[in-house]
Amino acid sequence: MFLFDWIWNMLSFLGLYNKNAKILFLGLDNAGKTTLLGVLKDGRLSQNRPTFHPTSEELSMGNIKFRTYDLGGHETARRLWRDYYTSVDAIVYLVDSSAPERFEESKRELDALLSSDELSNVPFLVLGNKIDVPGTPSEEKLRASLGLTQTTGKGKVTLNPGVRPIEVFMCSVVRRYGYGDGFKWLSFYLS
Numbered sequence: 001m002f003l004f005d006w007i008w009n010m011l012s013f014l015g016l017y018n019k020n021a022k023i024l025f026l027g028l029d030n031a032g033k034t035t036l037l038g039v040l041k042d043g044r045l046s047q048n049r050p051t052f053h054p055t056s057e058e059l060s061m062g063n064i065k066f067r068t069y070d071l072g073g074h075e076t077a078r079r080l081w082r083d084y085y086t087s088v089d090a091i092v093y094l095v096d097s098s099a100p101e102r103f104e105e106s107k108r109e110l111d112a113l114l115s116s117d118e119l120s121n122v123p124f125l126v127l128g129n130k131i132d133v134p135g136t137p138s139e140e141k142l143r144a145s146l147g148l149t150q151t152t153g154k155g156k157v158t159l160n161p162g163v164r165p166i167e168v169f170m171c172s173v174v175r176r177y178g179y180g181d182g183f184k185w186l187s188f189y190l191s
């Protein structure tokens, strides 16, 4: 079961394999960005300290590569985010969905990203992480809190020019579910 999951998740990246895509992993501190990257990188969960210095990793599966940027999420680190906006292919925005008291703060940062000119056409994959935590609010609640009740659709949708793909997927990085669907969705929009 675990092996199947792992392979399936890796396969869902196929759309990304074709390209040296530049992907930023953003979101508040403690959202799970570094944990997710660790799982994507070598399939393993690691204990991470909060990220204070931006880390860039080339993920390669077989002989195909893409470049990820893990930027810290605490307040001072957020000021560095904009230094990385140039020629970004996608944003993966993580939210700790088990921490509703921080939804407002997370929305504020997300809104700032969404209104940035440099990112105006960049696809956004929003991951509501940590749904393994009991009592975590529903996807509906998260969407409402983030102002994302209207998104572009989970299937492969042909969007009008100028419409930015954006979608929400709930996931648990530690249980390794949910994010695979999100990356598969994202791959539709990386040409």
Ligand SMILES: Nc1nc2c(ncn2[C@@H]2O[C@H](COP(=O)(O)OP(=O)(O)OP(=O)(O)O)[C@@H](O)[C@H]2O)c(=O)[nH]1
Pocket: 027, 028, 029, 030, 031, 032, 033, 034, 035, 036, 048, 049, 050, 051, 052, 071, 072, 073, 074, 094, 129, 130, 131, 132, 133, 171, 172, 173, 174, 175
């Ligand atoms: N329960 C649960 N905990 C998780 C999950 N994903 C990550 N965590 C935990 O959340 C904490 C923060 O994870 P990190 O990956 O360090 O968060 P980050 O987004 O990189 O945080 P910064 O580097 O401070 O911006 C760690 O204790 C992780 O083990 C999940 O799916 N479920």
Ligand SMILES: [Mg+2]
Pocket: 033, 034, 035, 048, 049, 050, 051, 070, 071, 072, 073
């Ligand atoms: Mg981190």
